[in-house]
Amino acid sequence: MTAPADRPHEPDGKQRQRDHYRAADPAGGPLTTDQGVVVDHTDDSLAAGARGPTLLEDFHFREKLTRFDHERIPERVVHARGAGAYGYFEPYESCAEFTRAAFLQDPSVRTPVFVRFSTVQGPKGSADTVRDVRGFATKFYTSEGNYDLVGNNFPVFFIQDGIKFPDFVHAVKPEPHNDIPTGASAHDTLWDFVSLQPETLHAIMWLMSDRAIPRSYRMMQGFGVHTFRFVNAQGRGTFVKFHWKPKLGTHSLVWDEAQECQGRDPDFNRRDLWDAIEAGEYPEYELGVQLVPEEDEFAFDFDLLDPTKIIPEEQVPVRPIGRMVLDRNPENFFAETEQVAFHTANVVPGIDFTNDPLLQARNFSYLDTQLIRLGGPNFAQIPVNRPVAPVRTNQRDGYHQSALHSGTNYSPNSLGAGCPAVAGPDGHAYTHYAERVDGAKIRQRSPSFRDHYSQAALFWHSMADWEQRHIVDAFRFELGKVGALTVRSRTVAELARVDHALAAAVAEGIGVPAPEAGADEPRKTAVSPALSLVAQRGDGSIRTRQVAVLVTDGVDAEQVTSVREALAAEGAVVEALAPRDGSVTGADGERHAVDRALPTVASVLYDAVLVPGGPAGAPTALADPDALRFVRDAYRHGKPVGALGAGVAALGALGADDLRLAAEPGQAVADRGVVTDTAPGPAGEPFLRAFTEAVAGHRYWDRPVARS
Template sequence: MADPKQEQRDAFRADDPAGGPLTTDQGVTVDHTDDSLTAGERGPTLMEDFHFREKLTRFDHERIPERVVHARGAGAYGYFQPYESCAEFTRAAFLQDPSERTPVFVRFSTVQGPRGSADTVRDVRGFATKFYTSEGNYDLVGNNFPVFFIQDGIKFPDFVHAVKMEPHNEIPTGASAHDTLWDFVSLQPETLHTIMWLMSDRAIPRSYRMMQGFGVHTFRFVNAQGRGTFVKFHWKPKLGVHSLVWDEAQEAQGRDPDFNRRDLWDTIEAGIYPEWELGVQLVPEEDEHSFDFDLLDATKIIPEELVPLRPIGRMVLNRNPDNFFAETEQVAFHTANVVPGIDFTNDPLLQARNFSYLDTQLLRLGGPNFAQIPVNRPVAPVRTNQRDGFHQSKIHRGTNYSPNSLGGGCPALADPDTPAFRHLTERVDGHKIRKRSPSFDDHYTQPAMFWHSMSDWEKQHIVDAFRFELGKVNAMQVRERTVEQLSRVDHGLASAVAEGIGVAPPPRQETPRPAPSPALSFENNKGDGSITTRMVAVLVSDGVDAGQAEAVRGALTAQGAIVEMIAPRDGEVAGAGGAALAVDRALPTVASVLYDAVLLPSGGLGSGDPLADDAALRFVENAYRHGKAIGALGASVPALAGLLPETVTVASNGGDPVADRGVVTCAEPTAPGEGFARAFAEAIGAHRHWDRPSLRR
């Protein structure tokens, strides 16, 4: 099936051939670009050197303003395909035919930091999808949290000013552990629900491919009969929802600040395409007021136990951009880019975004013609009466007003039977007033629901996150005020946080105790146990059982894992039988935080103790502390056993594998059988094993 976006892309490339000699912007061929034109070999540069002037001028002006928020991002192309016709509740053409694939471009991003910040900071992640539909571009501009910090867009400048770097010293970069944010949070309890998400491991995703996405707002579907249905959008990754832990996130910033960006790029280049399922929560218009919260409140979710998700299609990302600036940096999303069958609600935050996004693109991209940039260009025909402006690339003919007779009435308005966009007809009236509805007033029940939905290890990570963030706040009154707000969510949470940041625990008070929502916990979003794209490090050195290492690599690779041989040096290592084993990466250049599991084959890092090397010891220790799968074979088993707590069981003899809380061992010194590979893959597929005892040291 032809991809209209690819056809458009190929046509654009045809106008920009890569071959041929270097030219100026005017097409004049250039044969020398290393030296300026001067008066003599050591004389002054001459202003008549038009090539020098053009080259330098273009360089001086090639940067554009970065996004105020979501500046740091990565993107990819792909397609969306519905499972079945959704005509029952929407007339949107791209949601009708299960055989039709709609091209998409997706941009993932962090929020707070500038373009040069790291990927693995604790932050909200943007998840914006541009659908190039036959009826025009539709932008689903969301985040990896289903809720936002504020309820009304008039607070958006205040929130962003508070969360960004402090104005006097522009510190911290890409982080939220500072006074101004927490001052704002402690004075605005509506932020608490999103703050709970921010302090959870949801804020440090393992990869973009293992991250949920949400439309945040309540939108409307409108069907062909003009009937509206409230809708919430959810992207669910095929690989499950997984995260880093804070210790890993911090080290990854130093080891590889492009950790998430590189992961997305490398897996697509390798032909391992990320996939998400699009689900919707549908609420009939007559049930708008059936909940104990307001559907128009962007700080609230609809628990899936009240309105289950309905899967309606899948998205696959299968192509990396050709040029980061031209595509990922210049892509322009806008919440008001909708198509027939999708409409807005009166959510006050959504209304503000509908204004702000367009206003932002006009500045960033130099004027109103940014939709002509290839990554923003619709595949649907564009016929408007808009002309001129900066960077107009079209040569228009004829009239530019409507109605007209001189241009034959073109472009003509759609007739009543044409599927044009029509807003849902509804009655709206009321007094002009600056006052929020009382239905927006409950700021504590849903944060409490989130807290009580977490497993014990998730709760501990949230407490640790609050302690870290508030521990960097200098103003003690801000710490105290934040803890007081947390006490209205849960007294145990507030007391645990207070103990770690040096403030008095608040007095016990009545707090909400809503029913938990199991869908909010990582424990219920692990995916199907697949190890596809999981990174496995095999620690090797001279004397390793090369055949054994290769056998395990083959078994794991066959299941989709990416297995790398890690040695103290690059090049090759000599196996126990003399066979050479190619090294993928040198141990000093990597760390366990970059991998999902580690294997010690027999011989490991030498014929003696495979953990005698300090770097290898840290590698395995950190993998254990971070709950990752660890495997050991043959002579490496006793060495690993000496590191682990006595309560962790390891194999002592025979060829059968022993698996205990993600530690998989086999004492058989020869090539492992299918049983070991199967048990090790199962441990990797569980992602984390938080029920382990602490290490001996």
């Protein structure tokens, strides 16, 4: 396997995979042992007679079983379930003004990257769509060495000091007496911890929001979480926070969808990422930074070093500095996605740390974890971890050493001509930022870290009405599973210090008394529009959106074809679904292929649905119970719904009062994401334009409630 820099970016993933397997053994040679000994039989062990005992001298049997027994490596303690992809990063312009990092200087230079997305709490076998934080870790293979930007899809963390990390992870993991729940945050233990540790509240607000159930890794923001430091060639430092913004916008599932996806397709997010790259629909993200001059370190009403705080974008705008494109799937999940090792301390000249106490802990913990997971200190020689920059060290030996070293292995030396020698004062070597550090040795949190409620309140007040409803529902769901009423009440009391209306709404749903008003009075009611999903619509395209067209015998095939062609031209993926697989007979008497059978799918796997019509009086697809449920679910989840011809009348089965539907043929009507036109035959331009715009809008939460 070659190093990442040696692998060209190829568009045809499947052809590349076929070529890879051919290249592995182009002559079609025989099976061998690990030592290259040819094997003529691998189905039966060597035994003393047909029914006798297996003989230990069967070296092929022993090697095969031993290798199998040791195939698995320890799971990551957190971020165990993940998906990865290769790609490249390119800056928009030179960033020399504030950093000397080489990969941020020349827009014509593409830096190879590997990105791993992940859930945090669950094991490898859990589902993708659980309510959880998502990891967003990027390894830049730069000319100066590997740089790892290890982040999440939340800009804040649950704790301020790394010494609390074991406590938090123990609390959020399955409860120790019964190892339940799997793949979801613990109930009593997590909320007991939260109710006693108010610094968690800001991140908990994000966890209870729709940000915790992303529609896709391709539609998910990423954040560096901590405040880092840029350093330019003159040695001047600038505080920096990192932001990844997806080109397609930031979109989420709703909780009901997320739960059904866990059964319908537990690999929903991983499959989505893989399929998009294989189809040539490469995910793209913009890297932005918030820059704070060092002289403004104390210009805020919070501490820049506090990882439970954000810098509101209204105070410090995000400056776009480059873009990342993911254009290649891994060839082997274990060798690459499972063995990739990220480390917050993998930095390059021009990027340095701050005294964030959680960041300092991560700089220790990541390396310590990789030493046990990957078998020793030579994990950087695994191809996915190998830098493209030359590696010359005096570190030798250890488990899994693959390099053949010669010469001396100490410094200074004369026998090896002094090599490898330390770099001279030419500015290329990594130099730690010169910062005066002094103080008494104490175990004490800075007073500037003590406000645990203001930014939680900022997040709550920045949400749209429908986002607030979803947050309340999430709190009710999670706290409703907590057995200890004292924990429920104590958590609600903490929420009251964020916002009394929030606390009262949660209390009403979980059977505990609402707290008295007034605890939230010190909280500011400022808002930050950038925190709401409403502000994260993306580029307005419908590329890769999944659109279901419900068909049955007698369907107007011209309508289906016209919509399919129009949406596909805009980059959407359109599939025809019918009660049975195979084909349906259209109104034209011809057979038309079906992509999937309704019993094998569900509306939660699609972003929009269309109900075409047929001859007057003929039953539409909604005559099928599965199809009717499909449309009802899509409607109540706020998704775009379209109907043509006789399909418009069938939408009456939804029972949505006050919803405007088309009456005059050829006059398309769009009402809160429901687009209709009663005209028979191919869909007209007004309908196609309105339906495309509806799909681009993603969700519509202001529509009338449907009676079910």
